Amino acid sequence: MLKITSLHKEFDVEGRKTNALNGINLTLEAGEFLTIVGSNGAGKSTLLNVLAGVYSQCAGTISLNDIEISNKPEHERAKWIGRVFQNPLVGTAGDMSIAENLLLAFLRGKRKNLRWGLTRKNIKLFEETLEPLDLGLEKRLFTKVRELSGGQRQALALVLATITKPEVLLLDEHTAALDPKTAEKIMELTDKIIRENNLTTLMVTHNMRHALEIGDRTIMMHEGEIVLDISGEERENATVEGLIQKFTQLRKEAMLDDRSLLAGC
Amino acid sequence: MLTWLPAIEQSLVFALMALGVYISFRVLNTADLTVDSSFPLGAAVSATMIVSGYSPWTAVLVAVVAGMLAGAITGILSTKLNITPLLSGILTMTGLYSVNLRIMGRPNVPLSRQPTLLRWVEDLGVARQYTGLIIFVVALVLVGVFLFYLLNTQFGIAMRATGNNSAMMNALGVNTDNMKIIGLALSNALIAFSGSLFGQYQGFADVNMGLGMVVQGLACVIIGQAILNGSVLKQVLGVVLGAFIYRSAIYFVLRMDVPVTDLRLITAVLVVIALVLPQLKGKFAPAFLKERKFVNFFGKKAGDTEHA
Numbered sequence: 001m002l003k004i005t006s007l008h009k010e011f012d013v014e015g016r017k018t019n020a021l022n023g024i025n026l027t028l029e030a031g032e033f034l035t036i037v038g039s040n041g042a043g044k045s046t047l048l049n050v051l052a053g054v055y056s057q058c059a060g061t062i063s064l065n066d067i068e069i070s071n072k073p074e075h076e077r078a079k080w081i082g083r084v085f086q087n088p089l090v091g092t093a094g095d096m097s098i099a100e101n102l103l104l105a106f107l108r109g110k111r112k113n114l115r116w117g118l119t120r121k122n123i124k125l126f127e128e129t130l131e132p133l134d135l136g137l138e139k140r141l142f143t144k145v146r147e148l149s150g151g152q153r154q155a156l157a158l159v160l161a162t163i164t165k166p167e168v169l170l171l172d173e174h175t176a177a178l179d180p181k182t183a184e185k186i187m188e189l190t191d192k193i194i195r196e197n198n199l200t201t202l203m204v205t206h207n208m209r210h211a212l213e214i215g216d217r218t219i220m221m222h223e224g225e226i227v228l229d230i231s232g233e234e235r236e237n238a239t240v241e242g243l244i245q246k247f248t249q250l251r252k253e254a255m256l257d258d259r260s261l262l263a264g265c
Numbered sequence: 266m267l268t269w270l271p272a273i274e275q276s277l278v279f280a281l282m283a284l285g286v287y288i289s290f291r292v293l294n295t296a297d298l299t300v301d302s303s304f305p306l307g308a309a310v311s312a313t314m315i316v317s318g319y320s321p322w323t324a325v326l327v328a329v330v331a332g333m334l335a336g337a338i339t340g341i342l343s344t345k346l347n348i349t350p351l352l353s354g355i356l357t358m359t360g361l362y363s364v365n366l367r368i369m370g371r372p373n374v375p376l377s378r379q380p381t382l383l384r385w386v387e388d389l390g391v392a393r394q395y396t397g398l399i400i401f402v403v404a405l406v407l408v409g410v411f412l413f414y415l416l417n418t419q420f421g422i423a424m425r426a427t428g429n430n431s432a433m434m435n436a437l438g439v440n441t442d443n444m445k446i447i448g449l450a451l452s453n454a455l456i457a458f459s460g461s462l463f464g465q466y467q468g469f470a471d472v473n474m475g476l477g478m479v480v481q482g483l484a485c486v487i488i489g490q491a492i493l494n495g496s497v498l499k500q501v502l503g504v505v506l507g508a509f510i511y512r513s514a515i516y517f518v519l520r521m522d523v524p525v526t527d528l529r530l531i532t533a534v535l536v537v538i539a540l541v542l543p544q545l546k547g548k549f550a551p552a553f554l555k556e557r558k559f560v561n562f563f564g565k566k567a568g569d570t571e572h573a
Contacts, residue, residue, distance in 0.1 A: 052436070078438030091436075093429040100422050109438040112419040160437070 002028040007060035020046040022224035031198040035211040038221035044204040048170045053077040079109030082166035084174040091157030094146035102126045105160035151182035171203040208240040222250045272516045277401035278463045280508035285455030286482030287504045293448045294428040298354030302361030303335045304475035307457030308464025309365045312374040321382040325461050332457020333450040340446030372472045381465040397466045416497045484511045487539040
């Protein structure tokens with residue numbers, strides 16, 4: 001279970017303070033798949049980055065299975081948190097082979113010892129892991145990742161992030177940089193992997209249809225706050241048009257709203 | 266044969282030094298300027314110790330450890346203290362100059378008639394003119410095999426990936442700061458090792474013997490990379506090959522009565538050529554050679570979407 005309590009984050013950009021997260025409260029049950037929508041600057045990516053430990057929060061706590069993780073550095077949290085980024089280049093090491101990338105993913109959070117890395121046993125393990133995914137990657141284990149297309153590379157990034165079944169999976173617009181057809185394929189693969197492994201997931205997306213069709217619960221963020229939180233029947237009845245309407249409404253309100261920003265941390 | 270010997274010996278020492286530069290420049294993907302001072306540091310430490318009566322083996326060992334520390338300092342400056350890698354190297358290099366002088370107590374420590382490693386080999390019954398050659402070949406083979414193995418271990422693969430994509434390695438739970446510090450320590454340990462051997466070979470340690478070493482090391486690495494690239498084995502062999510090509514080029518240039526003072530300029534030009542040539546190869550190659558072989562599972566040609 002992931003529990004986020006009154007999470008605040010503020011950025012100081014050239015002396016101007018911006019509230020990126022303004023008191024986020026969110027609890028996710030184990031295996032719950034949450035989709036997050038919101039306009040640019042709503043705080044979606046900031047939320048994921050604070051969860052992953054890329055940024056430290058100004059106030060508030062994050063606990064995972066009742067263990068406080070909000071003060072642990074990024075690389076320690078990575079033991080429990082898998083991530084896929086928008087840019088396929090970020091989630092994979094281009095100059096290394098597919099097998100080497102997989103090895104590093106298998107060793108997530110573990111000590112890297114001085115034994116030979118790509119043993120025959122490991123290669124067999126990788127082949128067995130990739131085969132059911134039907135991507136054809138198992139036949140190209142020694143290909144350098146940079147020779148893959150953006151879509152293949154993002155599929156691999158997804159596999160790397162989920163192979164050790166992390167406690168939490170963070171997907172930050174991970175299909176946004178791909179062409180529509182490839183994006184659909186990756187989204188299908190995402191759904192399949194998450195369901196098969198019952199992964200607790202937070203997925204940021206700009207695609208309203210994906211936000212409502214995939215996953216169990218949808219939140220909308222606006223100016224660092226959660227303004228909509230739907231699941232179950234309410235979510236099933238929600239429409240893409242309804243969501244967009246809500247968006248437009250919020251933007252109008254924002255223009256009228258002139259409240260001052262809080263002090264920094 | 267004998268006129269060639271010094272050229273071969275120097276190529277071997279440079280290959281050793283360049284393997285250190287390879288770790289920082291290629292594996293960690295950072296230009297580390299500590300080299301200019303860690304090379305003489307190795308020579309200074311071992312020469313001073315040999316003159317003080319220590320065995321040459323102990324002297325070399327301590328020199329390696331000293332190089333390791335120098336690299337670690339650069340690593341700590343650039344990771345824990347957030348100083349840009351380039352500046353971190355310059356700072357350590359500058360500071361080490363004084364340290365080297367302190368260690369030696371004067372700018373130059375002669376090693377003639379001292380029990381160096383070369384003397385040790387000579388005492389085994391090897392003809393004097395071949396002692397350097399034997400030591401360098403053995404050292405290079407040992408270091409080459411060690412690097413080839415290390416960079417293929419779990420740890421080594423993680424280190425290479427850190428240089429390639431440190432954001433990804435952070436997300437996979439690797440403390441990339443520590444990885445960079447260890448890498449730079451290893452790199453400068455090798456460079457100090459080659460400095461130590463070179464000092465004993467030329468018969469003295471000099472505080473200025475490291476001047477321009479970075480660029481010469483880069484020359485070997487980049488020339489090698491232009492010829493052999495790919496797996497770790499190819500890269501390591503490429504560096505050794507690069508060192509031989511670079512030193513041969515220098516050897517021939519010097520034989521054409523070019524003054525020694527022009528060496529640096531020639532080296533810089535060589536590095537530029539080695540950096541530019543592979544780009545030209547890409548530009549003027551026929552189209553069918555550029556086309557990627559793979560058609561991906563989405564029916565799109567690989568390489569259409571990104572060029573890393």
